[in-house]
Each structure stands twice: as C-alpha cells, then as structure tokens.
Amino acid sequence: MLKKKTMINTDYVMPKDNYGKNIWKFLANEMKPKGKFLTPFNIISIPIMILGLVLIVIRFWKGIGSITNLTQEVPWGLWIGFDVVTGVAFAGGAYVITFIVYILNVKKYHSIVRVTVLNGFLAYVFYAGALLLDLGRPWNVVNPIIGNGFGTSSVLFLVAWHFLLYMFAQLIEFSPAVAEWLGAKRAHKILSGMTIAAVIFGITLSTLHQSGLGALYLMAKDKIHPLWYSEFIPILFFVSSIFAGLSLVILEGSISQKVFFTQISDKNHKSHSSIVVGLAKICGVTMFVYFFLQVIVIVHGQHWNLLNTPMGYWYLTEMFGFVLFPMLLFIYSYRRNSSLVAMIAAVIAMLGVIINRLNVTVIGYRWDAVTHYYPSWMEIVVTLAVIFTEIWIFRWVINRMPVLRESPSWAKNNK
Amino acid sequence: MILNRRNFLQVLGITGITLAVGKKSIAEPTDNTKIDFYGILIDSTRCVGCQSCEYACAEVNSLPEPTESINPDVIRKTNENRRTVVNAYNTSKGEYYVKTQCMHCNEAACASACLTQAMHKTTKGPVIWRSNKCMGCRYCMISCPFDIPKFEYHSANPKIQKCDMCFNSIEEGKLPACAEACPAEAIVFGTRRELIKEARKRIFENPDEYYDHIYGEHEAGGTGVLYLSPVPFNELGFNTTIQKSSYPELSKGFLYSVPTIFVLWPAILIGIKEATKNNHAKEEDND
Ligand code: SF4
Ligand code: SF4
Numbered sequence: 156m157l158k159k160k161t162m163i164n165t166d167y168v169m170p171k172d173n174y175g176k177n178i179w180k181f182l183a184n185e186m187k188p189k190g191k192f193l194t195p196f197n198i199i200s201i202p203i204m205i206l207g208l209v210l211i212v213i214r215f216w217k218g219i220g221s222i223t224n225l226t227q228e229v230p231w232g233l234w235i236g237f238d239v240v241t242g243v244a245f246a247g248g249a250y251v252i253t254f255i256v257y258i259l260n261v262k263k264y265h266s267i268v269r270v271t272v273l274n275g276f277l278a279y280v281f282y283a284g285a286l287l288l289d290l291g292r293p294w295n296v297v298n299p300i301i302g303n304g305f306g307t308s309s310v311l312f313l314v315a316w317h318f319l320l321y322m323f324a325q326l327i328e329f330s331p332a333v334a335e336w337l338g339a340k341r342a343h344k345i346l347s348g349m350t351i352a353a354v355i356f357g358i359t360l361s362t363l364h365q366s367g368l369g370a371l372y373l374m375a376k377d378k379i380h381p382l383w384y385s386e387f388i389p390i391l392f393f394v395s396s397i398f399a400g401l402s403l404v405i406l407e408g409s410i411s412q413k414v415f416f417t418q419i420s421d422k423n424h425k426s427h428s429s430i431v432v433g434l435a436k437i438c439g440v441t442m443f444v445y446f447f448l449q450v451i452v453i454v455h456g457q458h459w460n461l462l463n464t465p466m467g468y469w470y471l472t473e474m475f476g477f478v479l480f481p482m483l484l485f486i487y488s489y490r491r492n493s494s495l496v497a498m499i500a501a502v503i504a505m506l507g508v509i510i511n512r513l514n515v516t517v518i519g520y521r522w523d524a525v526t527h528y529y530p531s532w533m534e535i536v537v538t539l540a541v542i543f544t545e546i547w548i549f550r551w552v553i554n555r556m557p558v559l560r561e562s563p564s565w566a567k568n569n570k
Numbered sequence: 571m572i573l574n575r576r577n578f579l580q581v582l583g584i585t586g587i588t589l590a591v592g593k594k595s596i597a598e599p600t601d602n603t604k605i606d607f608y609g610i611l612i613d614s615t616r617c618v619g620c621q622s623c624e625y626a627c628a629e630v631n632s633l634p635e636p637t638e639s640i641n642p643d644v645i646r647k648t649n650e651n652r653r654t655v656v657n658a659y660n661t662s663k664g665e666y667y668v669k670t671q672c673m674h675c676n677e678a679a680c681a682s683a684c685l686t687q688a689m690h691k692t693t694k695g696p697v698i699w700r701s702n703k704c705m706g707c708r709y710c711m712i713s714c715p716f717d718i719p720k721f722e723y724h725s726a727n728p729k730i731q732k733c734d735m736c737f738n739s740i741e742e743g744k745l746p747a748c749a750e751a752c753p754a755e756a757i758v759f760g761t762r763r764e765l766i767k768e769a770r771k772r773i774f775e776n777p778d779e780y781y782d783h784i785y786g787e788h789e790a791g792g793t794g795v796l797y798l799s800p801v802p803f804n805e806l807g808f809n810t811t812i813q814k815s816s817y818p819e820l821s822k823g824f825l826y827s828v829p830t831i832f833v834l835w836p837a838i839l840i841g842i843k844e845a846t847k848n849n850h851a852k853e854e855d856n857d
Contacts, residue, residue: 220723227649227720230708258839260846291706291721291728295686304687304703310821311709312685313828351843359835363828370824374679374713374817377809389824 178337185555200543207540210533211288219291222533228521233530234289236516238538240368241509242282243318244392247400249275249325250361251437257354264430266423269332269558270411271404274549276325281545283318288537310370317364324357335566336556343566366393372515380519382461382470385452388515394445398438399508402501405431405438409498415553418560428494435497438504439485446478466522473514477507607676607695608740609762609794610749611769612669614806615779616756619658619667626751627654627671630736640667645807650720653733654748661805668806669748669757671733672697672718673786674794679817680710680719689719689730695762695794696735704730715790715817716809735794765796772798791816 214222225232252271255261287293298304299312300319306312327349334343369392376384385391412419412427461467484500487493517528553559557566624636634651638644642658642665654671678697680689688704691697699719706728710719722728736746744750749759758765766787773780785803786793789812797803804810 216726218722218724218726218728223723225723227647227711228717230711230721254839258843258846260843286707289707291708292701292704293706295703295705298686298688298703298705304684306683306685306687308682308818308825309685309709310824311683311707313825315685355836355839358839359832362835363831366824370821371709372712373821373824374683374715376817376820377715377812378712386820386823 181337196546200547203536204540204543204547207537210537210540214288214537219289222531222537224528224531224534226526226528228524228526229517229528231289231520232517232528233534233538234285236513236520237509238282238285238541239289240516241512242278242285243368244365244396244399244508244512245403245505246275246278246282247361247365247396248404249328249400250358251397251400252404253328253354254358255437257351258358263426263433266426267404267408267430269329270407270553272325272328273332273552273558274403274407275400276322276329277545277549277552279318279322279325281541281548283322285538285541310367310373314364314367314371317360317367321357321360321364324353324360327353328357331566332556332558332562335562338563340565361396362393365396366390368392369515375520378521379515380466380522381456381458382453382466383511383515383519385456387448387452391445391448391452394441394448395508395511397441398445398504401434401438401441402504402508405434405497405501406505409494411553411559415559418553420561423559428492431494431497432489432492435485435494435500436489438500439482439489442478442482442485442504446474446482449474449478466519469514469518473507473510477503477510481507606761606763607674607794608735609674609695609760609765609796610735610746611758611760611765611796611798613756613758613769613772613798614666614668615798615800616754617656617667617669618754618756619656620753621656622751622753623669623748623757624652624654624656626747627733628652630739630747633731648718648720648732650722650729650731653731657807659806661801663800666800666806668797668799671748671795672735673716673790674733674735675790675816676792676794677816677818679713679715679790682818682821683709683713685709692737694737694740696737696740697732697794698734698737699730699732701729706730713817715812762792762794762796769796769798788814790814791819 210222219225223232223234249272252264252268256264256268287296290296295303299306299315327346330346331343331350334340334346366389369388369390372379372384372388373386408427408431412424462471481500481504484496484503488496488500517530521528557563619640621636621640627633628635631653633653636652636655638646640656640658642660645657646655648655648670654669656667656669658665658667674695674697675691678689678691681687681691681697683689684704685707686703686705688700688702689697689710690700706721708719708721708730710730711717711721718732720731722731736744736748739746745759746757749757758768760768766784769784773782773784779800781799781801781803783799783803785797785799785808786795791814797808799806799808802810
C-alpha cells in the first residue's frame with residue numbers, strides 16, 4: 156500500500172459507470188499514484204514509515220523487548236496506552252455523529268457522516284491493529300474468536316469482540332461509498348438498506364467498549380495512582396470519548412476543508428462553520444458533565460491530601476488546564492459563533508484526552524516504581540508510522556470515493 | 571430510511587446473539603469455597619534460606635540455575651528465568667527468609683483477565699498457563715495484584731513464566747519440586763483446608779514463635795499458598811494493605827451491566843429514532 160502515491164489537489168473525475176467488464180482494469184488504474192509526489196507531508200512521512208517497517212521486522216525477529224522499553228512491572232506501554240486506548244477514544248466521533256444524524260435525525264450533520272465513519276473505521280483498523288504488534292504470540296490472536304478459550308470473564312475478551320464487530324458495523328455504514336465508487340448499483344441498494352441496523356448496533360457496541368477500555372484497568376487497583384483510579388473509570392472513559400471523538404471531527408473537518416478543497420461542494424463549504432459551532436456546543440456540554448463527574452469522583456475518593464503532591468499538581472493541571480479551560484472555550488465559541496475558537500478548543504481538549512489516557516495507562520501506572528517506564532524512540536517511531544499509514548489510506552480513499560464529494564446522481568435515487 | 575418491522579427484527583436478532591455471548595460471562599461458577607483446592611503452606615520460621623527450592627524449581631522447569639545468593643540488602647524478584655526466589659529480611663526478631671512465587675489465588679485475577687483462558691484455575695487448585703492458547707497480550711500481568719506472571723521480552727516465541735505448583739507432578743500424585751526439595755519442611759503441600767488447620771495448630775501451640783495471622787487465608791479473596799511468619803507480615807515484604815475481597819470482583823459490576831445495556835440500548839435508540847422522525851421531515855422542508 157505504500158506504493159500508492161496520491162496527491163492533494165486532484166483534478167480526478169469520478170468514473171460514472173462501471174459495469175463489471177473492466178473492473179480489474181479500473182481497480183488497477185485506481186491503484187496508480189495520482190499527481191505530485193514530493194509534497195511536504197510525503198517527504199516527512201515516507202522515511203518514518205520505512206523506518207517503522209524496519210523496526211517492526213526487528214520486533215518480530217528478536218522479540219518485543221528488542222525495540223520497546225517495557226518491563227515486567229509495566230507490561231503495557233505506549234502502544235497500548237496511546238495507540239489503542241487513546242486512538243479508539245478519538246475514533247468515538249463516528250458513533251456520536253451517526254447517533255445525531257440517524258437516531259436524533261438532525262440532518263444538518265449529514266454531510267460529515269461519511270468522512271467521520273471512514274475516519275473511525277480506519278482508526279479501528281490501524282490503532283486496534285497496532286495491538287497485533289504488541290501481542291507476544293500474535294498467531295494465537297484468533298483464539299478468543301474461534302473458541303480456543305472463550306475467556307468470557309475477561310473485559311479484554313469483550314473489548315476484542317467489540318472491536319471486531321464494530322469494524323464490521325462501520326464497514327457496512329461506509330460500504331455505500333465503496334459501491335458508488337465501483338458503480339455497483341444493486342449492491343449499493345442492499346448495503347444502504349443495512350445502514351440503520353449497523354448504526355444501532357454500532358452505537359451499542361461503542362458505548363460498551365469505550366467504557367470497556369477503562370474497565371480493563373479496574374483490576375489494576377493497586378498499580379494506578381489513586382487520583383486516576385476509581386471504580387468510575389469506565390463511565391469517565393465513555394463520556395470523554397464523546398468530546399474526544401467530536402474534537403477530532405472538528406479538527407479533521409477544518410483540515411479537510413483546506414486540503415481537499417476542490418472536492419467539497421459550495422453548499423458544504425458554507426455549512427462547515429455552522430457544523431463546527433454546533434459540534435462545539437455538544438463538546439462544551441459533555442465536557443461539563445465530564446468535569447462534574449470528575450469532581451464527584453474526587454469527593455467520593457477523599458484523596459485531598461494527594462492534591463498537594465507533584466502528582467496532585469499534574470492532576471489539577473489536567474482538570475483545569477485541559478478540561479475546564481477548553482470547555483469554557485467551546486462555550487465561548489458557540490456564543491460568539493466562532494469556528495476558529497472552536498478549533499483551538501478542540502485541539503486543547505484532544506491534548507487533554509491524550510494526557511488523561513496516558514495518566515491512567517502509562518504515567519500514573521506504577522508511578523511509584525523504582526525504575527520508570529519511558530517509551531523508547533523506536534516505540535514512538537512505530538506509533539508515528541502507524542498514524543502516517545492511516546493518513547495515507549485516508550487520503551487514498553478520499554481522492555477516489557465519494558466521501559467529501561457528492562454521491563453520483565444515480566446513488567441519490569437508489570434508496 | 572425508515573425503520574420497518576423487518577429491520578426492527580433484524581436489530582433484535584443481532585442483539586439476541588450478542589446477548590447470548592455476553593451472558594456466558596456471568597454464568598461461570600465462582601463459588602470456590604466449596605471446592606477443596608490443593609495448596610502450599612510456607613512457614614518462614616522454619617526456612618533456613620538454603621535456596622534448595624530455587625534449584626529444584628529451575629531444574630524441573632528447565633530454567634537457568636540460580637546464581638545469586640541471598641542478601642538482605644538486595645530483594646530479588648521472580649522473573650522470566652526464575653519462577654520462585656527466596657529473600658532475607660532483617661526483622662525485629664532477627665534475620666528471616668521467605669519464599670516468593672505465584673499465590674494460586676482462589677479467584678485468580680490473572681485467569682479471569684485472560685481472554686483465551688490460557689491462564690486457568692484448575693479444579694485441583696494450581697493456576698496454570700497454556701501455551702497453545704495464549705496470545706501474549708500480558709493482561710494477566712496487568713491484573714495480578716502480586717505481579718507474578720513474567721514475560722519473555724527477548725524471544726520471538728515468548729512465553730509467560732510463572733509457578734504452576736508443578737501441576738503435572740500433582741496429576742501424577744507427586745509433590746511439587748520445591749516441597750520435595752525443602753530440607754527444613756518449611757514447604758508443605760496439601761489441601762487448602764488441611765493446611766489452614768495445620769497453620770492454626772502451629773500458631774496455637776507456639777504462640778510466642780508465630781505472629782497470629784495466616785497470610786493468604788483471606789488476602790485477595792483467599793489464596794492457595796499460605797504463609798506463617800514470626801513477625802508482622804510487612805516486615806517480610808508482604809503487601810499487607812491488599813484487599814480482602816477477590817480482584818475479579820472489581821470488574822464484575824461492569825461485566826454484569828453488559829447484557830442489560832445490550833438489551834436496553836437498541837430499544838432506547840429505536841424509540842428515540844421514532845420520536846424524532848418528524849424532526850427529519852421538518853428540516854428537509856427548510857432545505
Ligand atoms: S498470584 Fe497472580 S499469577 Fe498467581 S494466581 Fe494470583 S493472580 Fe494469578
Ligand atoms: S498474556 Fe496469555 S495468559 Fe496472559 S492474559 Fe494474555 S492470553 Fe492470557
């Protein structure tokens with residue numbers, strides 16, 4: 156997949172009709188690079204992706220310890236704490252947006268459904284896929300699926316199944332776009348008809364595994380700093396996934412507006428700012444709920460004495476600097492109708508979610524250990540390589556399928 | 571798209587299937603009080619610190635022979651090359667030795683965490699690890715409150731290393747290697763019930779020699795390995811603030827709520843969708 160070169164502003168025209176005869180030719184043609192190759196993004200990302208690939212080969216050849224700093228005390232590091240736990244939180248936008256559009260029937264956000272679902276789907280494929288790199292015995296990964304041990308008392312069992320099922324649900328939600336790309340009219344009709352069931356199923360799965368990612372850490376009671384451990388981790392993870400996902404939608408939308416400018420219709424350009432401000436309002440409200448829950452948790456936990464320690468200051472920085480502050484910014488952006496402020500708020504809120512997830516999974520995990528875990532540069536390179544590969548695929552799909560661009564006219568009457 | 575009857579049934583069908591999968595998670599028998607597990611009683615008043623158990627353990631499990639001797643200034647831990655270690659502690663009553671290994675918890679956190687049941691609490695008592703099931707996710711290491719499972723980070727075919735109470739020998743009616751090797755009878759193998767009785771008897775008969783507590787009787791919901799000590803247990807490096815209820819208990823609340831959410835959520839979502847249908851029509855008019 157690294158060979159598919161794409162370009163940003165493409166003058167590419169969607170093939171209108173394709174009746175199967177030359178489907179292979181068509182696909183082969185679509186695999187080819189499109190346009191300029193030496194963009195700044197490519198120049199930065201390609202060496203990192205190649206280096207990442209080399210490191211992954213070393214990892215499978217010499218063992219996980221050869222490129223990571225993981226220890227017997229800290230068996231989950233950056234790859235789980237950031238790639239999986241944080242990455243999936245950011246993928247939460249897909250279930251929130253499908254909830255708003257298909258369940259609450261708010262049509263205003265319809266134009267961003269596809270791109271959000273695509274983003275969510277790729278995030279699951281890549282960030283949950285990054286899990287494979289972290290598995291010591293990846294050849295056994297199918298065991299909980301095929302029943303070589305249904306560990307049903309395990310939260311991880313639930314999360315693994317949900318990842319898999321949710322990827323299918325998202326694939327179904329996105330599949331009409333693929334059908335439009337291939338010009339497959341009959342398939343398009345069938346797949347479109349499955350959307351609503353997939354949405355309902357997907358939202359249910361998301362509720363459970365977003366909170367499930369937090370529930371993974373419930374048994375690590377004595378290992379996580381008490382300011383970040385409570386029996387409410389699952390609820391906190393769920394609520395924060397709502398604004399984490401939406402913040403990413405705001406950020407990604409603003410970038411796409413510029414990068415994929417030519418693909419977006421005038422109407423959607425105009426509605427962009429009103430969409431952003433609308434999402435900012437939802438973020439503001441959920442962040443308020445989240446902050447309130449955090450206050451309840453700390454009152455309930457009675458850890459006042461811990462606040463006056465270095466970890467306590469860090470905790471307060473997270474709560475005030477990265478929850479309360481972006482929340483106020485979101486509310487302000489909504490009041491002033493400013494999509495720029497909303498974008499700044501989204502960036503700070505996203506940083507806050509990264510900090511929070513890392514506090515639970517890495518920074519506050521075994522905070523008292525003699526030797527601390529810090530990710531090695533190689534773990535960071537592999538993480539970046541995973542992110543860049545995802546962006547490459549994202550761009551490849553956007554440049555070919557009707558994601559940001561309007562669907563072909565036949566598809567609109569095909570429901 | 572409007573939700574018609576068929577779609578509705580589809581949704582319910584999917585829900586039902588997943589529910590069935592989810593339900594199994596709570597149907598597991600967890601009443602471990604009825605089963606009489608095998609266990610081990612370790613009496614640190616008797617241990618002489620000879621490390622015979624360490625050598626025997628390394629031999630039966632084909633691990634490298636121990637090289638370090640015991641030193642109260644260095645507390646050693648189990649790792650991927652040694653499933654058990656003996657440490658010395660300078661206590662209020664002088665130097666004492668204590669052996670560390672898997673506790674073989676009655677409700678083992680590692681086994682309940684394992685998504686493939688590779689980590690498994692056998693009905694005989696030992697908690698064992700099975701290579702053909704394990705995917706190396708290391709969630710057992712996250713969950714174990716005693717930090718026991720160890721991972722071979724430098725292998726392309728890594729294993730989880732931890733004491734399995736010599737499960738195979740027990741199946742053949744033999745003793746675990748450490749109990750067999752101990753020259754001071756500090757390690758006794760038997761059923762947990764007998765061992766608790768024996769431990770109580772020792773405390774009762776020699777109240778001056780023993781600190782009046784059996785570590786493992788209630789810790790972490792009760793463990794298969796039980797300890798006796800001459801001094802309060804924290805002096806021997808034990809975690810004495812560990813909770814008395816079992817660790818799997820901590821995630822049960824979450825797991826129990828899963829089936830409920832699977833039933834309620836789709837129903838609620840469909841309800842909301844129906845209720846907001848007009849909303850849809852209205853906005854389309856505005857378009
Ligand atoms: S001590 Fe740890 S590894 Fe041993 S049975 Fe208990 S939870 Fe499992
Ligand atoms: S590392 Fe292996 S034994 Fe441990 S929880 Fe994962 S699959 Fe189970």
